[in-house]
Amino acid sequence: MSEQLVFEPSAEAKARTWVTAEQYEAMYAQSVSDPEGFWAEQAKRIDWIKAPTKIKNTSFEFPNVSIKWFEDGVLNISANCIDRHLPQRADQVALIWEGDTPGTQDHITYQRLYDEVNRFANVLKAQGVKKGDRVTIYLPMIPAAAYAMLACARIGAVHSVIFAGFSPDSIAGRINDCESAVVITADEGRRGGKAIALKKNVDDALAKTPGVTRVVVVKNTGNAVAMQDGRDVWYEAEAAKVPAECPPEPMNAEDPLFILYTSGSTGKPKGVLHTTGGYIVWTSLTHQLAFDYREGDIYWCTADVGWVTGHSYIVYGPLANGATSLMFEGVPSYPDASRFWQVVEKHKVNIFYTAPTAIRALMGAGPQWADKHEMPSLRLLGSVGEPINPEAWMWYYKHVGKERCGVIDTWWQTETGGFMITPLPGAIPTKPGSATKPFFGVQPVVLSPEGRLQEQTKAEGVLCIKDSWPGQMRTVYGDHERFMSTYFQQYQGYYFSGDGCRRDEDGYYWITGRVDDVLNVSGHRIGTAEVESALVAHPKVAEAAVVGYPHDIKGQGIYCYVTLMTGVEGDEALKTELRNWVRKEIGPIASPDLIQFAPGLPKTRSGKIMRRILRKVAENDFGSLGDTSTLADPAVVEDLIEHRQNRG
C-alpha cells in the first residue's frame, strides 16, 4: 500500500538542490562506469598536502580482499575540518552544544575549535601519544568528545570511541583488543537528569587492562572522583602546561583514522577500521548532497558520538563542510517529550536527523508535543539506524515536518562509513519506508539467500554491494581474516551487508532488517552471541539462546531462552538477577526484555540450536514453525509454546 505513496521533491527543494534528477542519473552512471574519473574529481573537495594520483585500487575477491583509495594522497583530517575554514569562518559557529539541563548551552566558533583541538592534541603528545597509537575515548556528549577525536586525527593517533553506556567489561575488552595505552574520559556524564559514573566505570575496566598507562580526565560535572597517582591526570591541569599550537601531522590517505567496535553475528565485537582519505571524501560529500547542506544552515544529528552516526554526521562530515553542527547531551524525553522541538526552535535548526526508535517513542507520547511547536526553521528531516515503518515516516512528515519538509531515510552501516542508499532531496521522489536509490558509486545487488543474482528489477533477497566505495571499512583491526570471512566469503565477489531487502518495480530499495544473528534494538546493534555468552557466564545458567521479537518502540526487543543448572528454580527474582547481570556484563543497551526459562532448547540431532523456531515462538507465531522433524526432541517445542502462552 505504502509503495503507492510517492512524495515528489517540493519546488523549493528542487530550486536549492545541488543535484537535480537529471544530474543524479548522469552522475550515478559516471560514478559506476568511470569510478576513477568520478572520484578523482570529487576528491578535489579536500585540501590535500599531496593530491592523489592513484584513485582506486580495490578487490573484493576472497581471500585476497584489499581496499585502497587515493593511496598516494597525503592530508590531515583535522586541518580539513578546522584550519582550512579559518580564513572565511573563524567567527562562524562550528558546534552548538545543548546540555542535558535545559538552559545550558555553548557556541563554539571555528576559531575556538581550532584553539581547543590544538591544545588537546598537545596534551596527548605530552602524555606520550604518537602517530599510529590507539587512544580510547569514553566521554559523554560534550564538546570535549569532538575535541578529543579531532586532536587524535591532528597528531595521527587512531581513536576508538566507546559509547558511554557500555559497562566496564565491555570497555576493557575494547581497550585490550586495540592495545590502547591512553584513555580519555570525564568525571561523570549527564543524561535525562541522571549522573553517569564514567570515571568509575573506567577505573573498574582498568583492573583488566594491563596496558593502560594514562587516563586523561575531563572535568564535566565537577563531582569528586578517585584519581590514581601516576596514572590519572586532569585534562585542564595538563592543558595549562602545553603550547597553544600543534601542527597537523601529514597522513597518508590509507593511514588509519579510527576504530569503532560493532557487534556481529558471532564472537566479540569487531574493531571496524576506517582510514583517512576515502572516509573524509565520502562523509563530506554525502553530508552535503543528501542534506542539501548550504552555507548558514543549522544542522542537528541527535546520535551519540559513540556510534558511527556521530562520527560521520556530527563531527567529520559536517565540519569538513564548514557547517554548524549541533551536539545534544540529553534525551528526547527529558524534561518532557517536547525537548527535541524546543531545541529545534531555540537554535533555529534547519536540518534534523534522528532515529526511528526516537520517532516511535515520541509518537507514543502523543502528537500534542510536536504540534505545539511550529518549527518554521525546519527544512529537511532524516532517519537512520533501522527500517522506518511507513506509519512513523508519516508521523514524522506530518507532525514534525508539518508536511512541508522532505524526509530522507538513509541506509548505511558502521562498515560503510557513510550513506549508501538515500534520497537526494531535490532529485529523488520519496516513498515512506524506502531508503530509495543508491548514492554515487554504490552498486547494490539483490541475491537469493543461496547466492543467485536477482537481475530483474523487482526482487527480494539479501543486500550486497558489487564494488568498493571510498568510505568503506578497510579491515577488522588486527584480524583481516575475520574481515574477509564476515563480509566477502558467503557471497563471493560481493560485500555482504547482513541486511535483507526488497527492490520494487521502480528500482527503490526497502530494507527489511538483518538476516544474520544481529539484533537492532533502538537502533543499536547487538549480537545475540554476546548476550548469550553473558548469560551463560552466570553460575546458575546452563544454556541460553537469544533472539529478537517485534517491539513497538525499540523495533526489536531481546528475548532470552534460558536453561538453568539442574536443581535451580527459575522465578521472578532470578529473572531480575539475570537482567542486571547482562547489564553489568555488556551495558544497559543489552538489557533483556523478556526471559523465558526453558527446560530444553530445540536442537538438531547434531546439537545445533534451531533459532528459526525460537524466533517464531518469541514472535507468538506458532502456526508457521516449519519443519520440526529434524529436531532431536520435538516435545521441547510444545513445552516452549506452553511457557510462552502462559506468560500471555
Ligand code: 6R9
Ligand atoms: C548507521 C548505522 C547498521 C544496521 C544496518 C541495518 C540498520 C541502519 C537503516 C537501517 C533500514 C535504514 N539500518 N540504517 N535499516 N533502514 N535507514 O545505523 O550503523 O549501527 O552499524 O547499524 O542498522 O540493519 O545493517 P550501524
